[in-house]
Amino acid sequence: MIEAHPASGNTLNTHPVLSARDLRRAYGSTLALDGVNLDIRAGESVAIMGPSGSGKSTLLHTLAGIERPDFGSVLLSTSAATPRDIATLGEKERSKLRRESFGFVFQSGLLIPELTAVENVMMALMINGVPRAAAQEQATQWLGALGLAGMEERRIGQLSGGQAQRVAIARAQVTGARVTFADEPTGALDSATGAEVLSILLNSTVGRGNTLIMVTHDADVAAQCDRVIHLRDGRILAQVAATQGASTQRSAAGDTN
Amino acid sequence: MRTLSLAWLLGKPSRGRRGPLLLTAGAYTLVCALVLIVTAGALSFDRVQNELTGMYQVLAALAVVLLVVPLAVLGAAAARLSARSQDTRLSTVRLLGGTPGLVVGITMLESAATALAGALGGVLLYAAMAPAVGLVHFQGSAIGSAMWLDPRIIALVIAGVVLVAALSGAVGLRKIIVSPLGVRNRTVTPKPRWIRAVVVLGLIICISLVFSVIGSVASLAIMVGVLLTGFAMGIGALNLVGPWAVALIGKAKLKKAKSPAQLLAARMILENPAQAWRQVSGIAMTAFVAVVGGSGAALMNSTGTGMDPNSPDALLATDVMTGVLLTIAVSFISVACSTAITQAAATLDRADLYAGLHKLGMEPAVMERARVGSVMAPVIGMGIGSIIVSAALVFPLAGMAIIFAPLSVAVILLTLVVGVLAVRGAVAMTPVSQTLAH
Structure with a gap:
């Protein structure tokens, strides 16, 4: 299993890694986002909840630079450099940002069926220019750390749903993504496997001082995050600090040590 | 109803x-x-x-x-x-x-x-x-x-x-x-079996025997008959060896792959070598027709020098060459069409995956290079491979054709190149970006 990053906060960083201001997005006459304002701090885990059509996935896609808002800004500050407004970047720049700074874990995994587990993970590094041998080494390490040692050469079809999601998590983390976006990452899994995958996802992201933003329908899954954002009709209804949140749990563990 | x-x-x-x-x-x-x-x-x-x-x-x-x-x-x-x-x-x-x-x-x-x-x-x-x-x-x-x-x-x-x-x-x-x-x-995915290799070896020996007697055949008609027999066996051998050869190309590409597109292309070939072969089988068969038929026709043309150009034998030599060129052209048009259709289906099959990979930050150009590579590597590999194997099988014939009728051989090779370019054009008809636009 991935160990918690030594620098990971028992106290959350107050510096926002993503700041969304007045986000608006319409599909025809339907408003998917209607003036969303949101700050997400570095090292924080945030769950986005809401009924179907509330704008959850649109918000996730907009924060991740997959979609551009009709109006508003999304400032990203992952380094000491000046924050960048993702909403103003062109298609190529946003693609570059996604592969270099962000990690993604989707419900369907979106793994390439023809590739082996290790090739799926190393692909993320090779796209960023890492030579094949080095990429293979790092990918193998990540798969081993996520409990998939010995399964590197298996094709995706030869893995269980939970194992495939671990491969997707390894692919999202192998590039050192500072922010990981997850869309229903446990949605297709049974509850025991889902809990296991969620634990791995939290440990490999916020556990290493990075940020996790997750869309989910499952209140139990959301309760594992530091904060839960409730959306309805494209607006934020409420933001609740979850009691069982990952950072809170780590704080509690730190206090007892 | x-x-x-x-x-x-x-x-x-x-x-x-x-x-x-x-x-x-x-x-x-x-x-x-x-x-x-x-x-x-x-x-x-x-x-x-x-x-x-x-x-x-x-x-x-x-x-x-x-x-x-x-x-x-x-x-x-x-x-x-x-x-x-x-x-x-x-x-x-x-x-x-x-x-x-x-x-x-x-x-x-x-x-x-x-x-x-x-x-x-x-x-x-x-x-x-x-x-x-x-x-x-x-x-x-x-x-x-x-x-x-x-x-x-x-x-x-x-x-x-x-x-x-x-x-x-x-x-x-x-x-x-x-x-x-x-x-x-x-x-x-049916895996190519070793028994195929044995059958192919047998066919190759038969073809060599058939063509070894071609020099001793005096009649033009019997010569064409011998050519046809060899041709039929060659096509049979090609169909048996094809998936295995395509898998070999895929494995070689996988070993050498340095970029994500090369890695993906090699794996796409290896995913189903039999399907990849079907897509390029027309190329291999056309190349075989071109070399065997073309060499024979070129040679018949050159040996017919001095013969009455309107005699049935001289006309047959000219007509076989025309027929070979037309067959190559028609065959390539069909292959290009099949490629366009197969690629359109494959792009539709993978639409969700392409869209997902784009979300992850993969440039459409990388996916496109992988797709093109997965088609063109077998096309070029099998095309060149077929020419070499066919020429080796009918070595005396092909060798003589190169010496005595270089222009005819050049025309045939040029037709093959144009055909490969037509297939490349067909692949380009259904780009990944089209899927992403939807």
Whole structure:
């Protein structure tokens, strides 16, 4: 299993890694986002909840630079450099940002069926220019750390749903993504496997001082995050600090040590 | 009746299906036009009656037979594309209690209707091309008005194209599973077996023996007969060795892959070497026809120097060369069409994955390079491989052709290059970016 990053906060960083201001997005006459304002701090885990059509996935896609808002800004500050407004970047720049700074874990995994587990993970590094041998080494390490040692050469079809999601998590983390976006990452899994995958996802992201933003329908899954954002009709209804949140749990563990 | 009314209901072209439908109908248009032209050409040999008329008919029949394979491959690919492009509708039919038989019926009807529309377009294309093709010289004179077929034969060709399309529709459906929850590809991939290698070795020995006697054959007619026997065995060997050779190309590419696109392309080839082979089999067979037939024709042309140019033997030599060039051209057009259709289906199959990978930050250009590489690496590899193997098999013949008729050999090689470029153009017709735009 991935160990918690030594620098990971028992106290959350107050510096926002993503700041969304007045986000608006319409599909025809339907408003998917209607003036969303949101700050997400570095090292924080945030769950986005809401009924179907509330704008959850649109918000996730907009924060991740997959979609551009009709109006508003999304400032990203992952380094000491000046924050960048993702909403103003062109298609190529946003693609570059996604592969270099962000990690993604989707419900369907979106793994390439023809590739082996290790090739799926190393692909993320090779796209960023890492030579094949080095990429293979790092990918193998990540798969081993996520409990998939010995399964590197298996094709995706030869893995269980939970194992495939671990491969997707390894692919999202192998590039050192500072922010990981997850869309229903446990949605297709049974509850025991889902809990296991969620634990791995939290440990490999916020556990290493990075940020996790997750869309989910499952209140139990959301309760594992530091904060839960409730959306309805494209607006934020409420933001609740979850009691069982990952950072809170780590704080509690730190206090007892 | 229920199948017919459902097929009518489901067959209405929507915006998303317009592209695949046009592509499929367009492919049938070309195939029908080509079959009509080749049939007209074949039947035109009855114009002149001499001792070689039988030989002409055999060669013409061979050219027609050669066209059936790409037509069947094209039909199956078209049916798969047709089913893929309406997967949601077919799944809904299953969800509502429709039987697999009903789905097969709907697909066959739709394939037949598309083929009929395409074939009627093909008749128009044939009519437009006939005057130009009529200028081609065979047996010492232009084909001319012999290009115009009896309307009953045209009707027979249309019926044949529609029938093959409907049957291919059913065969194509065997490769996918239409369940109430969606359409997916069958994942059973037959692995090339070692027994094939043994059979191929046997065939190669036979072919070498056949061609070793060619030097001692005095009669031109027997020489052509020997060529045909070797040719048939060569095509058999190619079909057996093809998937295995494509897998070898894939493995070599995988070992050498440095970029994500190269890695992905190699894995796409290795995913199903038999399917990759089907897509390029036409190229390998055409290359074989080009080398064996072309060498023979070139040699016959050069040895015929000094012979009366209007003698039946001299005319046959010239005509075999013309026939080989036409066969290469027609074969490549069919292969290019099949490639366009197969790629359109493959791009539709992978639409969700492409969209997902784009979300992850993968540039469409990387996916495009992988897709193109997965088609063109086997095309080029198998094309060059076939030329080398064919030339080695008929070494004395090919060697003599290069020495005595270099210009003819160059023309054949140039035709092959143009053919490969046509396939490359066909691959470019369904770019990944088109999927992402949807």
